[in-house]
Amino acid sequence: MHLMSVNPGQAGPGSLGNEPRDAKDEQLDRFRSAPRHDALTTDQGVRVDDTDNALRAGQRGPTLLEDFHNREKITRFDHERIPERVVHARGAGAYGYFETTESLAEYTCADFLSEVGRRTPVFVRFSTVQGPRGSADTVRDVRGFATKFYTREGNYDLVGNNMPVFFIQDAIKFPDFVHAVKMEPHNEIPTGASAHDTFWDFCSLQPESTHMLMWLMSDRAIPRSFRMMQGFGVHTFRFVTADGRGTFVKFHWKPKLGVHSLVWDETQLIAGRDPDFNRRDLWEAIEAGEYPEWELGVQLVPEADEHKFDFDLLDATKIIPEELVPVRPVGRLVLDRNPQNFFAETEQVAFHTANVVPGIDFTNDPLLQGRNFSYLDTQLIRLGGPNFAQLPVNRPVADVNNNHRDGYGQQVIHPGTNYFPNSLGGGCPAHAGAGGAPGVFRHYQERVDGHKIRVRSESFQDHYSQATLFWNSMADWEKRHIVQAFRFELGKCDSMAVRERMVGNLAHVHPDLAAGVAEGLGLPVPAAAGTVTGAASPALSQANLLGEGIRTRKVAVLAADGVEVPPLEEVRRELVGQGVIVEVLAASGGTLTGKDSGTLKVDRALPTMASVLYDAVLVPGGDDAVATLAADPAAVRYVEEAYRHGKPLAALGSGSRLLAAARLPEAVAGGAGRELGVFTSAGSGGVARDFAQALGRHRFPNRPGLLN
Ligand code: HDD
Secondary structure, eight states: OOBOSOOTTSOOTTTTOSOHHHHHHHHHHTTSBOOSOSOOBOTTOOBOSOSSSOOBSSTTSOBOTTOHHHHHHHHHHHTOOOOOOSSSOSEEEEEEEEEESSOOTTTOOOGGGTSTTOEEEEEEEEEESSSOTTSOTTSSSOEEEEEEEEETTEEEEEEEESSSSOSOSSGGGHHHHHHHHSOOTTTOOOTTOOOSHHHHHHHHTOGGGHHHHHHHTSGGGSBSOGGGOOEEOOSOEEEEOTTOOEEEEEEEEEETTOOOBOOHHHHHHHHHHOTTHHHHHHHHHHHTTOOOEEEEEEEEEEGGGTTOSSSOTTOTTOOOOTTTSOOEEEEEEEEEEOOSOHIIIIITOOOOTTOOOTTEEOOOOHHHHHHHHHHHHHHHHHTTSTTGGGSTTTOOSSOOOOSOOOOTTOOOOOOSOOSSSOSTTTTOSOOSOTTSOSSOOOOOOOOOOOOOOOOOOGGGOOOSHHHHHHHHHSOHHHHHHHHHHHHHHHHTOOOHHHHHHHHHHHTTTOHHHHHHHHHHHTOOOOOOOSOOOOOOOGGGOGGGOOOSOOTTOEEEEEOOTTBOHHHHHHHHHHHHHTTOEEEEEESSSSEEEBSSSOEEEOOEEGGGSOGGGSSEEEEOOOHHHHHHHHTOHHHHHHHHHHHHTTOOEEEEGGGHHHHHHTTOOHHIIIIITGGGTEEEESSSTTHHHHHHHHHHHOOOTTOTTOOO
16 A cells, blocks of 8 residues: 655645645545555565465465465454444544535634635534444434534534433533443343333433433434434533633534434334445435535524523533524535545544634533543544544644654654754744734633532523423424334333333423323323423424425335336426436336336336335336236335335326235325325326425325334
């Protein structure tokens, strides 16, 4: 492997050009392996003539220790793995850019947020939390949403999740929480699931987790795609101006495609059919030029308003409802490039909440304060030493210039002095920022006055009001899903005492929730506890976050020989025109013969896919084709499953006979089909438009006979 000429540790002169995105690209280019047309060599550059046969004494004799190529090859292989992340081990990442659309110069001196139109290169990594690296994507879990901004003033990491609150209020509880949610220590079960005793034992004893549990049991925990999730910085951070004025800020990412989820039954089937469902989706969208995009929004709270809310801004188990402080759009995030090597980039990327730039600072949120210790610490063990910031994906585009030296994996040949102050090195590197120069990090000068105590503030003690707010804000079908999720999770918990304690906690959230869960578990319905308010925040419901358009939604067309091609092509044109991915599926690959004339190319063989890998199903007409499909249990299953998962279905002409063969509930046959997202027509007339609109609604959660 050849590395092109490189001066690691220092970004080259000119790397802070006018277009920062190019700066990161160019920097990465310098680390990419040259095209591999050359002959095979050892790590020392010695050419190797045979990598298929070890050196041995005679054709059938023992292998010789002096075969340095064999030994080096196997040793390198033995050392390929590094410890996986203790949480968020499974993930997928991509490069892109952040573009500022509204200047925040009034609130922060952060250069990358100050100029409209400025583009800053980014790397984003999405992840699940509980499961190890090889676990399935579609488990019920929080999703990580971590963004590294390579700004001209240094790297800024926004290490967030797809839920705006957290399980605990103080970072000292994190090891307890993670031990409880991870696989149980005696048998390492379950993989990628929170439905087990230790997790619910911990949460039932830790009522501060209740608000987060509501999010975790909601559909937010089973996203349809990383591209269709919101992201949140979770904590209240602080913007700071050049003259030292502070403003509280919360960060929100909002996906352009809307917020959409899978249904629970579907997630379990996908975990078998395609455990890489979410990573594949991200990868394929970017390869196809369908670049996912999010809007960055901020909620700004003047310092004078710090105590005006009935919750504490420093408490990470609370949101600021958007109805109290609106989310102000300030920029867009676009992911437009897949990594070239998963390990080098996605695995080795190292995020850290304390990677901040001038103009962005912390608050005293005790969860954030602990994170600011943990991330640097974890990278030291995970990446094998202190020089991980020199790895290509981690290195800033801003110059790096200091007296840190040596350590495992040092890539830089540092000349000269290595201490400060010095005169022999010309006094370099010198303190930045004499005379208040811009672009220098200066800590916000917060006045702190208090006793050294281990006490949680009184203002952190209300654990239920916002859990109730979340419940009240859900559509009926969202509430049903939450109840079913609690029933499933607690139903997998063997300890009756834990189940009862948890249901007791839910009685503080809402009597309907507690009753629904208790009934499912066969427990007595607990009496209502505390005062339950009717307050709601519509911004929390996915029903109000449908997004723009239907680009990249996937439609399966079920076909066989004798298919009526022209009406199908008409519908396909309409859908493809709106950015939908339409794939023709038949019993085997190849080309189908049309009913009267024409042919239809098969994109995929039906047995290699499944209805759960699509957003909707379309059945074209053609008597022979439909008869073949109706006799094929796999095709019938596609229709039935798609129906029971609430997905739009359309049949053209005699295609409706396949719907009949799938024995959909009577309400559909009885004419209520259109309201329930099931469309049939003699030809193609009208179906395309209705079907496309139905795709925009994503699902029809009020159908009879659904599997949730
Ligand atoms: Fe964390 C990874 C998000 C609390 C300690 N965390 C990690 C990642 C994300 C989050 C997205 C994966 C980053 C990546 O893709 O590499 N974590 C959060 C959020 C939290 C949170 C949104 C609460 C608001 N985390 C939290 C606490 C601690 C940690 C309280 C420790 C006291 N988190 C870690 C870690 C990880 C990590 C152990 C594991 C791997 C890594 O950092 O790089 O340091």
